[in-house]
Amino acid sequence: MEQFISNTKKYLSIALLLLATLSFQTDLHAQDDNSLLGAGGTFVYPLFSKQFSEYNKKTGIQVNYQSIGSGGGILQLTNKTVDFGESDAPLNDDQTKKIGVPVVHIPMCSGAVVITYNIPGFNANLNFTPDIIADIYLGKITMWNDSRITSVNKGINIPAMPILIVHRSDGSGTTNIFTNYLSKVSPEWSSKVGSGTAVNWPTGLGGKGNEGVSGLVKQTPGGIGYVELAYAIQNKMPEGVIKNKKGKFIAPSTESVSAAGNVPLPADAKIFITDTDAPNGYPISGFTWVLLYKEQNYNGRSLARAQKVLQLMWWLIHEGQQYCMGLNYAPLSKQALAVTEKNLKSVTYNNKAIL
Numbered sequence: 001m002e003q004f005i006s007n008t009k010k011y012l013s014i015a016l017l018l019l020a021t022l023s024f025q026t027d028l029h030a031q032d033d034n035s036l037l038g039a040g041g042t043f044v045y046p047l048f049s050k051q052f053s054e055y056n057k058k059t060g061i062q063v064n065y066q067s068i069g070s071g072g073g074i075l076q077l078t079n080k081t082v083d084f085g086e087s088d089a090p091l092n093d094d095q096t097k098k099i100g101v102p103v104v105h106i107p108m109c110s111g112a113v114v115i116t117y118n119i120p121g122f123n124a125n126l127n128f129t130p131d132i133i134a135d136i137y138l139g140k141i142t143m144w145n146d147s148r149i150t151s152v153n154k155g156i157n158i159p160a161m162p163i164l165i166v167h168r169s170d171g172s173g174t175t176n177i178f179t180n181y182l183s184k185v186s187p188e189w190s191s192k193v194g195s196g197t198a199v200n201w202p203t204g205l206g207g208k209g210n211e212g213v214s215g216l217v218k219q220t221p222g223g224i225g226y227v228e229l230a231y232a233i234q235n236k237m238p239e240g241v242i243k244n245k246k247g248k249f250i251a252p253s254t255e256s257v258s259a260a261g262n263v264p265l266p267a268d269a270k271i272f273i274t275d276t277d278a279p280n281g282y283p284i285s286g287f288t289w290v291l292l293y294k295e296q297n298y299n300g301r302s303l304a305r306a307q308k309v310l311q312l313m314w315w316l317i318h319e320g321q322q323y324c325m326g327l328n329y330a331p332l333s334k335q336a337l338a339v340t341e342k343n344l345k346s347v348t349y350n351n352k353a354i355l
Contacts, residue, residue, distance in 0.1 A: 033305040036312060039066035040073025040086025041173045042209040044108060044288045046230040047327050048086075051320045058315075061308060069209055071171015071197050077103070077291050080299050083309045085291040088173020089197050090270035102294035104343045105269040106313055107336055109321070109329040110261040112229040112252035113177050113284040115240030118217050119144060119159060125251065127152045129243045130275075130283070134186035136163060136224065138193075139203040144222065152243075166216045166225035169206025171197040177286035178226045181274035185283075226284075229257075229328045244283040245275055256282035257330040265339040287336075290316075296349045303349050310354045313344055 038048075045067040052063040066072070070087035077085030078099050090105055115128055132148055135141045141148060145160040168175045179195035193199050207213040207225070214231045217223040229252050232239050241249045250256050260273045260281035273285050290313060296306035317340050321331040332340060345355050 033302060033308055034060060035062045035064065036084075036305075036309060037064050037066075037082045038073075038084045038086060038290075039068055039076040039082045040084075040291075041070040041088045041288060042067045042211060043070075043088045043111060043113075043174050043228045044086060044329075045210075046228075046234070047109065047324060047329050050323045050327060051316060054323065055312060055315060055320070059311075061312065063312065067209065067211075069168075069170040070173030070176070074171075074291070077293075080293075083305070084313075086288065087291060088286055088288045089176035090268075090289060091291065092196075104292050104294050104347060106290040106292060106317070106343055107265070107269050107287045107332060107340050108290055108316060109324050109331055110257050110273065110285055110287045111329045112257045112282050113174055113181075113226050113286065114229050114232050114252045115224065115242065115284075116214065116217055116227055116232045116237040117224040117240070118220055118222065118237070119161065120221050122159060123238050124153075124156055125238050125241050126156070126158070127243070127249050128240045130181075130185035133240075133242070134182050134189045137165060137167075137182065137202070137204070138186075138189060139165075161222045163224055164220050164222045165201075165204030166207055166213050166220065166223050167201050167204045168198075168208070168213060170208050172209075173197060173286075173288065174210060174226065174228060175199065177272075177274060178284060180272050180286075181284045184275040229253075233328055242283050244279075244281060245277055246279045248279060250280065250282045252282050252284075254325050254328055254330050256280060257285045258333070260285035261287065261330055261336070262333050263335075265336050267339065267342075269336075269339050269343055285330075292347055294347055295351070296347060296354065306347075306349045306354055310344060310347060314355065317341070317344070 048065050056062055070089055073085040073087055074095055076082045142163055144163055145158045150158055176197045179199055183190040183195040207216040210227045210231045213225040214227045214235050217225040239252055241251045244250050259278045260276040265271055275283050324331040347354050
């Protein structure tokens with residue numbers, strides 16, 4: 001009987017996944033060229049919601065963005081069921097191989113992954129060092145009043161209560177930024193866990209999306225999690241202040257993220273800015289990218305549809321950048337914008353440039 005139930009659950013999960021994929025496919029082919037589809041990271045969702053609303057007012061174009069995590073966005077792009085994917089992690093070698101054709105990375109902005117927590121009756125923004133963060137997530141520091149935590153928070157009476165870890169349960173670019181940082185600052189984390197959009201967590205509870213993690217932390221006394229800055233602010237949750245490579249304790253902000261991201265981008269725009277060398281840079285910062293097929297004539301797509309997707313992207317990296325600061329994202333630097341414009345101009349339809 002247990003085996004029957006297990007198999008039933010497995011087949012039901014597969015059926016639901018196929019139904020979701022079919023729904024995306026039906027939507028993409030049923031929509032007219034004034035309704036565009038995207039899917040991907042929850043990291044950028046607060047910004048996209050504002051930008052797509054403003055773009056709709058300006059142009060009448062409706063953008064339906066599914067905030068399902070970077071892994072989900074990459075899967076939908078691979079399956080050609082959306083006009084664009086979105087990810088807080090550049091495509092890795094396996095993902096690139098599965099797609100099988102060139103994909104361009106279009107940086108949208110940069111943002112902060114913050115350490116947030118729930119200590120009842122206590123709302124101070126605590127200091128953290130890189131080794132403390134790594135050892136909490138390795139399960140080696142288990143109490144909030146551990147001497148290592150109190151030593152960098154002198155004068156603050158931190159209550160004695162267990163630390164309960166929350167992490168992402170889905171494929172996540174936010175996780176990729178966070179674990180990339182931990183792998184740089186902790187040799188033990190690098191060797192035992194590593195980095196990626198999904199890892200084998202040593203301990204903790206999983207939540208889906210930035211929404212799920214922030215929700216779980218809020219509901220869990222003693223909880224600690226990592227979320228994009230906007231989610232911590234919207235939920236009125238404390239934000240950890242983190243010691244950077246230059247030895248300064250830096251709070252997450254648009255200014256400190258901008259400092260971390262003010263670096264030359266490679267031609268393909270794939271770069272990590274965690275553990276920055278910038279003296280005033282926030283150390284757990286990262287870019288987020290829209291992913292587009294370089295050749296847009298696929299699956300019977302029209303030239304008009306491809307043009308509207310590219311026009312949307314051009315607006316996002318220019319006029320749309322005005323909405324970044326108000327939602328706690330860092331807009332593209334001039335250096336980043338130059339690379340981004342070049343990548344967008346490389347996108348073609350029947351091998352002819354669209355822009």
